[in-house]
Amino acid sequence: MNTKAYTLIELLVVIAIIGILAAVGIFIFYDNSDNAKKKTAQANHKIISNFLEAEIAKCNTSGSKTAFDGKMNCPNLNARSYEPVLTDVLRDKFKNPFLPEESAIWFYPGTWSGRAGWKPGATLISIFTIGGVETFFITTCFEEQCYPTNPGPNPPVYGPGVLIKSIPIK
Helix, strand or coil: CCCCCCCHHHHHHHHHHHHHHHHHHHHHHHHHHHHHHHHHHHHHHHHHHHHHHHHHHHHHHCCCCEECCCCEECCCCCHHHHHHHHHHHHHHHCECCCCCCCECEEEECCCCCCCCCCCCCCEEEEEEEECCEEEEEEEEECCCCCCCCECCCCCCECCCCEEEEEEECC
16 A cells, blocks of 8 residues: 655755744844834934924914913913823833833933933933033834943933934923
């Protein structure tokens, strides 16, 4: 009787090939997943920066009575009063792509003590006085090195894995 069957060697070769393809696929998946997280953090930075710029312009140039979803009266001369408004308006709208259980928004009004917000995917919003002008300093980390490479100057100096945008308040 002539029966057709696969030999043990043939089956082992097929299993080895499937294992190799699976191993390569896992590395490609994780690489793409990591790139997607980085791109999401960069997109969050751009959206947050554009939103802040538009809302400040709304107060400064359009003559609007309110900004930030009606939560702040224009013009608001006290830059420190932006913190509760920004926290209320932005914090729940952006999730950290690296840590989805956390908000992507951190607000530090000119203080850089501690490293709580310096995580990949986090966007830190600070207020510094630069050249006599109060300025939003928006910093988004999308790599491992998030905290400043040189925290001494005001604002600090960051490495290549950080996006930075400064927006004058007035």
